Amino acid sequence: MKKKVAFKTLGCRLNQYETDALVSQFQENGYESVSFEKEADVYVINSCTVTHQSDHKSRNFINQVNRRKPDSVLVVTGCMANNAKEELENKSEINYVVENDQKSSVFSLVEAHYKGEIIHPSNLNSDLFSYQSTSKGFHTRSMVKIQDGCDNFCTFCIIPSVRGRAVSRAVSDIIKNIKTLISNGAKEIVLTGVNIGRYNFKETNFDDLVEKILELEGDFRLRISSIEPDGFGDKFLNLLNHPKMTPHLHLCLQSGSESILMQMRRMYTVKRFKEIVTKIKTQNPYFNITTDIIIGFPNESNEDFKASCQLIKELNFGHVHTFKYSIRKGTRAERMPNQIDEHIKTKRSKILRGISKDVKIEYRRSFIGKDQVVLVEKIENDKAKGYGENYIPIEFHGRNIKINQFYKLKITDISNDSDDPILRGELI
Structure with missing residues (x-):
C-alpha cells in the first residue's frame, strides 16, 4: 500500500x-x-x-x-x-x-x-532554491521562488531572524524552472519570495527579471505575489501594462501614518506609496491593489489610526489584510514604550475591517458589465470557479469546462452573502 x-x-x-x-x-x-x-x-x-x-x-x-x-x-x-x-x-x-x-x-x-x-x-542539504517544479501539489497557480530572506529589519518583524539575510536565485535557474512549468501546462506563474522587489542576481534586478520572464513564449500569465513598495523601479511599473502581466499587486503598506511608518522603519513614506498607486491607477483604473495593515503598533494614536482608515478609502484597495500588532521577542518594537492595549486593538480592528469590506465590495461591483479572463480551479455540478486576471474570485456555469484553462466571461452579478463576495459571469 x-x-x-x-x-x-x-x-x-x-x-x-x-x-x-x-x-x-x-x-x-x-x-x-x-x-x-x-x-x-x-x-x-x-x-x-x-x-x-x-x-x-x-x-x-x-x-x-x-x-x-x-x-x-x-x-x-x-x-x-x-x-x-x-x-x-x-x-x-x-x-x-x-x-x-x-x-x-x-x-x-x-x-x-x-x-x-x-x-x-x-x-541535511542546505539549499534555499533546490525545490523541484510544482508539477503537482495543491494549487492551480504555479509558484516560483526567486528570492529568500530580508535585509530591511523592520522594527516589528522577526523574518530576518528566521529566514536569514536576503539572497537571490540565479536567473538561469528561474527561467529554466518557468519554462518547465509552461511546458507542463502551467497557465499562471506566480513569483514569490520574502522580499522579491529586492531581487538582485549579478547584474539583473527585479525589473530586469520580470522583463525576461514576460519575453518567454507560451500561453501563460504572470502574477506577482506580495511585494514591498521600495524595491522596484519605474521600469517594472511600465511592465504592468504587458498583456501577459496580471493587473494585480499585493503592495504592503502596514500603516497610513507617516509617523508610524518611520517608527516601523519602513523604507518608504505614505507619500511615495500614494505616488506608486496613482501611477498604476492612471494606467489602468481597474488595477487591483491589495495590501496589509498592522493595527495597534506601539505609539499608534487615534490620529494615526484614522490616517490608515482614510487612506484605505482614498486608494480604493481591492482587499485589505488587517492584523493586530503582536510582540515578537528580539525585535526593536518589543522594547518600545506605549504598547497599545489589546481591547483598543480589537476595537480598531473591527472598525478598519468594516471599512475594508465596504471598499472591497465597491471595487468588485465596478466589474459588473466588464470582461474578465478566468483561470478555472474547481468545477462542481457544471459550476466553474477560479480567479480573473485582477485576482477576484469568479464563478460561472458551462459544460465541458476544464480545470487549468482560460475562459473569457462577461461579469453579470455579484454575491451579497459573504465578506468575500464572488463575481458571477457568463461565457462569451
Whole structure:
C-alpha cells in the first residue's frame, strides 16, 4: 500500500510554494497526499511565526497530530522551527524539527527514517532554491521562488531572524524552472519570495527579471505575489501594462501614518506609496491593489489610526489584510514604550475591517458589465470557479469546462452573502 502524507501550511505565499514543491516530490515517489484531517503515515507542518496567533495555530496542529495515528512521523518545519527550535525539539510527539534552510530535504529525511537511518536535520542539504517544479501539489497557480530572506529589519518583524539575510536565485535557474512549468501546462506563474522587489542576481534586478520572464513564449500569465513598495523601479511599473502581466499587486503598506511608518522603519513614506498607486491607477483604473495593515503598533494614536482608515478609502484597495500588532521577542518594537492595549486593538480592528469590506465590495461591483479572463480551479455540478486576471474570485456555469484553462466571461452579478463576495459571469 502507498504511504500517506498530509500537509498543513500556515503563513505566506512562500510557505505555500515550498509545501507545493514538497507535495510534488512525495507524490512523484509513490506517496498518496491526503487531507490533514485524515490518518496519514507522515504529517508535515509548515509553520509560521509572524504573530502570536500563528504560533498558537501551529501548536494546535501539532497537538492534533498527536491524537491520531500513534506511529506516524511528524515533521515541523517553517519559521516557527527556527524561532522556537529548542521548545519544539523537546516535544516527544515531534520526530523532526527542520529549519527553513533544510526544508527542501524533508522528503529525504522521511525516506531515511523509514529505512532505519538516523539523520539529524542539521545534516541535511542546505539549499534555499533546490525545490523541484510544482508539477503537482495543491494549487492551480504555479509558484516560483526567486528570492529568500530580508535585509530591511523592520522594527516589528522577526523574518530576518528566521529566514536569514536576503539572497537571490540565479536567473538561469528561474527561467529554466518557468519554462518547465509552461511546458507542463502551467497557465499562471506566480513569483514569490520574502522580499522579491529586492531581487538582485549579478547584474539583473527585479525589473530586469520580470522583463525576461514576460519575453518567454507560451500561453501563460504572470502574477506577482506580495511585494514591498521600495524595491522596484519605474521600469517594472511600465511592465504592468504587458498583456501577459496580471493587473494585480499585493503592495504592503502596514500603516497610513507617516509617523508610524518611520517608527516601523519602513523604507518608504505614505507619500511615495500614494505616488506608486496613482501611477498604476492612471494606467489602468481597474488595477487591483491589495495590501496589509498592522493595527495597534506601539505609539499608534487615534490620529494615526484614522490616517490608515482614510487612506484605505482614498486608494480604493481591492482587499485589505488587517492584523493586530503582536510582540515578537528580539525585535526593536518589543522594547518600545506605549504598547497599545489589546481591547483598543480589537476595537480598531473591527472598525478598519468594516471599512475594508465596504471598499472591497465597491471595487468588485465596478466589474459588473466588464470582461474578465478566468483561470478555472474547481468545477462542481457544471459550476466553474477560479480567479480573473485582477485576482477576484469568479464563478460561472458551462459544460465541458476544464480545470487549468482560460475562459473569457462577461461579469453579470455579484454575491451579497459573504465578506468575500464572488463575481458571477457568463461565457462569451
